[in-house]
Amino acid sequence: MSSRIELHDVGQTFLVRGDDDRRLREFVALDALSLDIRAGEFLTLVGPSGCGKSTVLDLIAGLTQPSSGTLRVDGRPISGPGLDRSVVFQQYTLLPWRTAQANIEFALEAKGGLGKAERAERARTYLGLVGLANFANRYPHELSGGMKQRVAIARSLSYQPEVLLMDEPFGALDAQTRERLQEELVSIWERTGTTVVFITHDIEEAVFLGQRVAVMSARPGRIREVIEIELDRRPAADHDLRATTAFAAYRHRIWSLLREQHVAPQEVAHVA
Amino acid sequence: MSPSLLAERTAGRLNPRQEQAARAKGVSPGRTRAVAIARGVAGVVVLALVWELLPIVGVFDRYFIPPLHEVLQALADLATSGELARHLRASLVRSGSGFLLATAAAIPLGAAIAWYRPVREFVQPVLEVFRNTAALALLPVFTLILGIGEASKIAIITYACFFPILLSTIAGVATVDPQLLRSARVLGLSPAATFRKVVFPAAVPTIFTGIRISGAASILVLIAAEMVGAKAGLGFLIMYANFNFLIPKMYAAILVTSLLGLAVNYGLVGLERRFSRWRA
Numbered sequence: 001m002s003s004r005i006e007l008h009d010v011g012q013t014f015l016v017r018g019d020d021d022r023r024l025r026e027f028v029a030l031d032a033l034s035l036d037i038r039a040g041e042f043l044t045l046v047g048p049s050g051c052g053k054s055t056v057l058d059l060i061a062g063l064t065q066p067s068s069g070t071l072r073v074d075g076r077p078i079s080g081p082g083l084d085r086s087v088v089f090q091q092y093t094l095l096p097w098r099t100a101q102a103n104i105e106f107a108l109e110a111k112g113g114l115g116k117a118e119r120a121e122r123a124r125t126y127l128g129l130v131g132l133a134n135f136a137n138r139y140p141h142e143l144s145g146g147m148k149q150r151v152a153i154a155r156s157l158s159y160q161p162e163v164l165l166m167d168e169p170f171g172a173l174d175a176q177t178r179e180r181l182q183e184e185l186v187s188i189w190e191r192t193g194t195t196v197v198f199i200t201h202d203i204e205e206a207v208f209l210g211q212r213v214a215v216m217s218a219r220p221g222r223i224r225e226v227i228e229i230e231l232d233r234r235p236a237a238d239h240d241l242r243a244t245t246a247f248a249a250y251r252h253r254i255w256s257l258l259r260e261q262h263v264a265p266q267e268v269a270h271v272a
Numbered sequence: 273m274s275p276s277l278l279a280e281r282t283a284g285r286l287n288p289r290q291e292q293a294a295r296a297k298g299v300s301p302g303r304t305r306a307v308a309i310a311r312g313v314a315g316v317v318v319l320a321l322v323w324e325l326l327p328i329v330g331v332f333d334r335y336f337i338p339p340l341h342e343v344l345q346a347l348a349d350l351a352t353s354g355e356l357a358r359h360l361r362a363s364l365v366r367s368g369s370g371f372l373l374a375t376a377a378a379i380p381l382g383a384a385i386a387w388y389r390p391v392r393e394f395v396q397p398v399l400e401v402f403r404n405t406a407a408l409a410l411l412p413v414f415t416l417i418l419g420i421g422e423a424s425k426i427a428i429i430t431y432a433c434f435f436p437i438l439l440s441t442i443a444g445v446a447t448v449d450p451q452l453l454r455s456a457r458v459l460g461l462s463p464a465a466t467f468r469k470v471v472f473p474a475a476v477p478t479i480f481t482g483i484r485i486s487g488a489a490s491i492l493v494l495i496a497a498e499m500v501g502a503k504a505g506l507g508f509l510i511m512y513a514n515f516n517f518l519i520p521k522m523y524a525a526i527l528v529t530s531l532l533g534l535a536v537n538y539g540l541v542g543l544e545r546r547f548s549r550w551r552a
Binding site: 061093096098140141 | 449451452454455456457458459460461465469470473474476548550
């Protein structure tokens with residue numbers, strides 16, 4: 001139910017046209033990025049916007065091929081998208097003409113091997129997992145942002161991938177909905193044991209969710225540091241993990257790491 | 273008196289989140305469905321009264337614009353004699369087959385054009401030229417090639433219906449949300465399955481814009497083509513009645529034409545609604 005992912009010396013360049021000089025040039029999005037993601041772990045990837053977090057995710061998903069370096073899942077090189085890896089995007093990517101249940105069935109149709117009744121049954125099970133059993137027949141436009149993202153998560157889990165890739169899935173949600181979904185996600189992860197790679201620019205979200213937090217640096221994107229998070233996550237109604245000193249210390253450490261690189265380029269510019 | 277647009281649209285009301293929390297919809301006072309429909313009916317009745325009374329009191333010449341009851345009488349005569357059915361059938365066969373032929377050809381072709389960018393870039397300028405050539409300007413060409421029979425009439429209706437549907441299909445397919453395409457790729461869907469399950473359904477609302485335009489065009493071109501050379505059809509009936517000074521009959525035929533246009537439009541709107549019930 002879970003896979004190990006290795007990124008070794010990965011580089012990614014894109015061809016771009018400059019806004020000012022209208023010339024074609026290469027843009028180095030990632031440079032010599034190496035990262036080992038353990039089987040079954042919850043890893044969060046945090047970094048300033050534009051640092052190439054989503055590029056990393058696209059590479060693991062197999063949507064793009066790296067310019068250099070290797071990516072492996074359980075030792076096998078990644079050559080394209082596969083049903084062993086599933087992605088939840090920031091924008092809700094539900095099919096607007098299908099109900100919540102039919103959206104999940106859509107993923108199961110793609111996987112194949114299940115009859116119509118089995119698909120419906122499985123879709124209802126996973127809607128139940130994200131607490132939307134009563135909303136099976138609602139169309140996406142009849143659901144709130146948080147509900148849509150829950151359906152997207154249920155869809156991604158429904159075909160039982162070994163890796164769940166999440167690209168700022170809670171970025172567009174309000175603060176309370178976001179916290180509730182974070183907690184639900186942790187509990188779903190604990191039950192399913194899937195490897196989760198979760199991208200965010202929100203430091204608190206990274207610390208709260210991740211067993212490990214990989215901090216990226218910007219331009220070119222590299223892994224700056226991987227921090228093990230050891231927090232007491234036993235669920236309790238009155239336990240506000242975010243208010244503990246340990247949480248604050250982790251948060252501050254990552255904040256400092258991101259701050260350093262934020263200041264650095266300005267100094268260079270000043271000297272120049 | 274109901275409030276103006278400005279007052280009505282800016283009046284205080286629940287915001288969408290409050291509506292959601294209260295599980296209710298805000299209402300504007302004095303705005304009910306029944307009243308709105310009654311106003312619409314009243315509008316039509318006023319038009320009918322104007323048509324009936326102005327010729328009678330002598331504002332219009334009764335001979336050129338007969339009062340409504342004479343037109344309706346002529347319409348009833350047309351209907352009972354079976355003449356109307358004959359002309360209506362001829363017209364419906366022409367515009368129906370032209371419209372269906374155009375739809376059947378334009379949707380697959382538009383999808384194929386939109387799927388490959390080089391093809392799209394290759395044909396786009398040519399399509400712009402054709403689209404901006406008024407169909408009726410080509411009527412002599414069609415008559416020249418296909419003669420004055422049914423073929424040329426159906427062909428020109430097909431031509432007029434073809435381009436709106438083709439262009440809207442191209443637009444609809446080419447502008448599918450890339451996020452949906454990405455999620456289809458993540459699921460490992462084949463290009464054919466992606467087209468069938470994602471691209472086409474997403475393009476349907478845009479395609480329908482073209483279909484509605486074509487529906488209107490099919491009637492317009494039909495009437496014009498029938499006026500020029502035909503032995504049956506609503507356009508022929510209008511011209512025939514005109515030449516023989518059967519003025520009430522002419523108006524009756526015009527009235528049928530506009531009812532046909534209304535029916536086509538509402539039929540297509542209904543069909544569109546049926547296919548896009550999922551939209552907000």
